[in-house]
Amino acid sequence: MAQDFNVTPWEVKGKVDYDKLIVQFGTQKITSELKEKIKSIINDELHVMLRRDVFFSHRDLDLVLKDYQDGKGFFLYTGRAPSLGMHIGHLIPFIFTKWLQDKFNVNLYIEITDDEKFMRNPEYTLDQTRQWAYDNILDIIAVGFNPDKTFIFQDTEYIRNMYPIAIKIAKKLTFSEVRATFGLDTSSNIGIIWYPALQIAPTMFEKRRCLIPAGIDQDPYWRLQRDIAESLGYYKAAQIHSKFLPPLTGPEGKMSSSQPETAIYLTDDPKTVERKIMKYAFSGGQPTIELHRKYGGNPDIDVSFQWLYMFFEPDDNKIKKIEEDYRSGALLTGELKQILIEKLNDFLEEHRQKREEAKKLVNVFKYDGELAREMWRKIHE
Amino acid sequence: MAQDFNVTPWEVKGKVDYDKLIVQFGTQKITSELKEKIKSIINDELHVMLRRDVFFSHRDLDLVLKDYQDGKGFFLYTGRAPSLGMHIGHLIPFIFTKWLQDKFNVNLYIEITDDEKFMRNPEYTLDQTRQWAYDNILDIIAVGFNPDKTFIFQDTEYIRNMYPIAIKIAKKLTFSEVRATFGLDTSSNIGIIWYPALQIAPTMFEKRRCLIPAGIDQDPYWRLQRDIAESLGYYKAAQIHSKFLPPLTGPEGKMSSSQPETAIYLTDDPKTVERKIMKYAFSGGQPTIELHRKYGGNPDIDVSFQWLYMFFEPDDNKIKKIEEDYRSGALLTGELKQILIEKLNDFLEEHRQKREEAKKLVNVFKYDGELAREMWRKIHE
Numbered sequence: 001m002a003q004d005f006n007v008t009p010w011e012v013k014g015k016v017d018y019d020k021l022i023v024q025f026g027t028q029k030i031t032s033e034l035k036e037k038i039k040s041i042i043n044d045e046l047h048v049m050l051r052r053d054v055f056f057s058h059r060d061l062d063l064v065l066k067d068y069q070d071g072k073g074f075f076l077y078t079g080r081a082p083s084l085g086m087h088i089g090h091l092i093p094f095i096f097t098k099w100l101q102d103k104f105n106v107n108l109y110i111e112i113t114d115d116e117k118f119m120r121n122p123e124y125t126l127d128q129t130r131q132w133a134y135d136n137i138l139d140i141i142a143v144g145f146n147p148d149k150t151f152i153f154q155d156t157e158y159i160r161n162m163y164p165i166a167i168k169i170a171k172k173l174t175f176s177e178v179r180a181t182f183g184l185d186t187s188s189n190i191g192i193i194w195y196p197a198l199q200i201a202p203t204m205f206e207k208r209r210c211l212i213p214a215g216i217d218q219d220p221y222w223r224l225q226r227d228i229a230e231s232l233g234y235y236k237a238a239q240i241h242s243k244f245l246p247p248l249t250g251p252e253g254k255m256s257s258s259q260p261e262t263a264i265y266l267t268d269d270p271k272t273v274e275r276k277i278m279k280y281a282f283s284g285g286q287p288t289i290e291l292h293r294k295y296g297g298n299p300d301i302d303v304s305f306q307w308l309y310m311f312f313e314p315d316d317n318k319i320k321k322i323e324e325d326y327r328s329g330a331l332l333t334g335e336l337k338q339i340l341i342e343k344l345n346d347f348l349e350e351h352r353q354k355r356e357e358a359k360k361l362v363n364v365f366k367y368d369g370e371l372a373r374e375m376w377r378k379i380h381e
Numbered sequence: 382m383a384q385d386f387n388v389t390p391w392e393v394k395g396k397v398d399y400d401k402l403i404v405q406f407g408t409q410k411i412t413s414e415l416k417e418k419i420k421s422i423i424n425d426e427l428h429v430m431l432r433r434d435v436f437f438s439h440r441d442l443d444l445v446l447k448d449y450q451d452g453k454g455f456f457l458y459t460g461r462a463p464s465l466g467m468h469i470g471h472l473i474p475f476i477f478t479k480w481l482q483d484k485f486n487v488n489l490y491i492e493i494t495d496d497e498k499f500m501r502n503p504e505y506t507l508d509q510t511r512q513w514a515y516d517n518i519l520d521i522i523a524v525g526f527n528p529d530k531t532f533i534f535q536d537t538e539y540i541r542n543m544y545p546i547a548i549k550i551a552k553k554l555t556f557s558e559v560r561a562t563f564g565l566d567t568s569s570n571i572g573i574i575w576y577p578a579l580q581i582a583p584t585m586f587e588k589r590r591c592l593i594p595a596g597i598d599q600d601p602y603w604r605l606q607r608d609i610a611e612s613l614g615y616y617k618a619a620q621i622h623s624k625f626l627p628p629l630t631g632p633e634g635k636m637s638s639s640q641p642e643t644a645i646y647l648t649d650d651p652k653t654v655e656r657k658i659m660k661y662a663f664s665g666g667q668p669t670i671e672l673h674r675k676y677g678g679n680p681d682i683d684v685s686f687q688w689l690y691m692f693f694e695p696d697d698n699k700i701k702k703i704e705e706d707y708r709s710g711a712l713l714t715g716e717l718k719q720i721l722i723e724k725l726n727d728f729l730e731e732h733r734q735k736r737e738e739a740k741k742l743v744n745v746f747k748y749d750g751e752l753a754r755e756m757w758r759k760i761h762e
Contacts, residue, residue, distance in 0.1 A: 126545060126549065167496050175566075188555060193575065
């Protein structure tokens with residue numbers, strides 16, 4: 001039977017059935033037992049995104065935790081293909097990654113793929129993708145990572161240090177093997193065909209397990225890494241997978257930079273946020289106030305509620321009350337939207353402040369921080 | 382009609398008809414007029430390899446000379462995929478390149494592709510190809526290039542400075558376009574697919590014409606460069622093509638590192654040289670001394686004569702006399718071989734001395750010379 005959703009690294013279509021996806025992708029569900037184990041290790045509450053199963057699936061997270069408990073440790077790796085403006089959906093994995101770094105006090109590597117973005121898109125210049133890299137780095141730094149345990153690097157700058165390990169990786173991957181995963185064909189340019197080696201390289205920055213927090217659509221990339229890592233003397237990359245923050249326009253697919261009405265950008269001012277949520281945020285409410293009061297709304301398909309649930313209302317009692325009131329009809333769609341608008345604007349205002357402060361920190365994260373200095377001295381072989 | 386020779390960058394088969402090859406490849410013959418022009422510009426005799434048409438074909442050499450005369454200048458580029466031991470055939474283009482550098486006083490870039498060699502051969506380690514890189518660099522330096530106008534660089538070391546221009550090149554070349562030229566298929570690894578970008582990059586180290594002296598079998602590589610160079614704001618690479626120094630074993634094909642009896646290695650001692658020439662050097666002489674005295678030998682197929690003609694006996698009167706005497710039968714095969722053995726051993730003895738001295742010069746050519754220092758400061762965009 002044809003399935004009504006499809007998830008690949010370059011497209012998410014339809015209403016995703018995440019339980020089915022776990023089976024399809026062959027990943028592991030993050031069980032209550034695993035969550036309890038994390039709680040006991042960090043001796044603290046779980047992050048809202050873990051509590052509410054936004055991060056819901058994994059590969060080898062159990063082994064990562066075991067290594068941590070055994071004193072072997074692990075490290076975190078994430079990245080970004082720079083773009084003109086980041087939206088809320090882009091920030092989610094970084095926020096969760098920061099939480100992991102705080103709780104486990106581990107090194108974090110953030111790869112900025114200015115080369116990939118340039119090579120992938122015929123219309124972009126390298127100057128453009130580097131400018132976006134700078135802008136995106138400000139947004140990433142604003143998340144609040146530990147400056148002495150975080151190294152942010154751009155491929156075109158850090159390539160010399162990564163190149164030896166990258167060519168060892170490249171030698172293990174044929175065109176046939178990367179073609180399907182990366183959506184390539186024989187008319188693809190030879191740079192974008194090479195790029196997977198650079199995406200994999202940071203998983204081998206340390207001889208410890210690497211944990212990658214990312215949307216589950218990214219999983220296929222790391223399967224390639226897992227096929228070859230051990231033959232190079234490194235660990236298979238572990239992953240912790242998130243669901244997609246739904247686009248404003250409805251519960252299907254994921255936010256897209258090419259459709260501005262589907263997303264809230266980090267640069268959107270309060271008026272814009274209000275206008276977008278009011279106009280576009282897909283509602284689970286009834287067509288009229290009367291009907292809504294009578295039948296209530298459906299929070300399961302209401303994007304405003306989903307955004308609050310997945311991240312913006314971390315208080316479990318409050319989100320429970322919002323859900324009940326919306327379902328009963330006591331809370332109207334307009335009121336629900338107002339709650340989200342306020343949360344979003346508070347978040348964005350704070351983000352903008354931190355983004356300003358980040359300008360002074362770029363050199364720390366890229367060159368002068370403790371980990372950064374160590375990494376510039378190191379050639380990864 | 383099936384043709385009895387075949388020339389590709391990875392195989393030379395049969396007795397090459399060089400005039401036919403010029404037509405096939407669409408290159409230009411180096412005419413007497415062009416040779417006269419070079420003579421008048423450098424105000425000196427031509428190198429023996431130019432005089433005797435070892436370098437016999439070109440692309441845009443006329444434009445290079447015009448640019449030189451107009452004061453725009455040009456630069457030289459050559460390279461080497463490091464191997465365990467270089468043979469005489471490997472040294473020929475370097476010797477000619479040195480002559481060009483001396484006469485025109487221009488910059489020369491020598492790329493050592495430790496990455497390519499590693500990625501191309503399943504059995505090689507990166508440590509091996511780097512060790513060979515060091516050894517080959519000694520042989521190259523021994524040729525006597527100008528240390529302040531020559532930059533020798535290894536891909537794995539210089540990659541950061543080349544990467545931006547390399548990804549711009551890579552973006553212009555599809556897998557389909559490089560596949561045939563580089564002998565790739567979908568089972569090739571993604572590193573070796575990427576490598577053509579790095580081979581082309583040095584042709585864009587300066588905004589002047591680049592002249593590449595190389596065996597004509599390398600021409601297909603540079604056709605790719607010529608297709609895209611102008612769209613990136615650079616010149617189409619000019620080339621000056623040589624014939625192949627025949628393998629010892631006969632006038633067909635070219636010397637092969639995998640068949641040691643076909644070649645004289647730069648490390649072969651005098652006894653080895655004598656033994657190899659006596660045993661393997663294909664002879665154009667008659668089966669017995671009596672028949673040889675009567676009918677004479679054929680220098681056109683005699684490898685010892687060809688080696689003397691192409692490089693080891695630069696004196697035009699002497700080579701003429703050797704040819705006449707051999708053809709008449711006055712000179713026996715053994716005597717002809719002795720002439721070559723002496724020339725070869727003199728050459729190799731001097732080379733070994735210079736190779737010893739080269740050990741002190743590696744850092745100059747790679748890092749500290751005038752051009753090297755300039756190149757390490759430069760990021761090629």
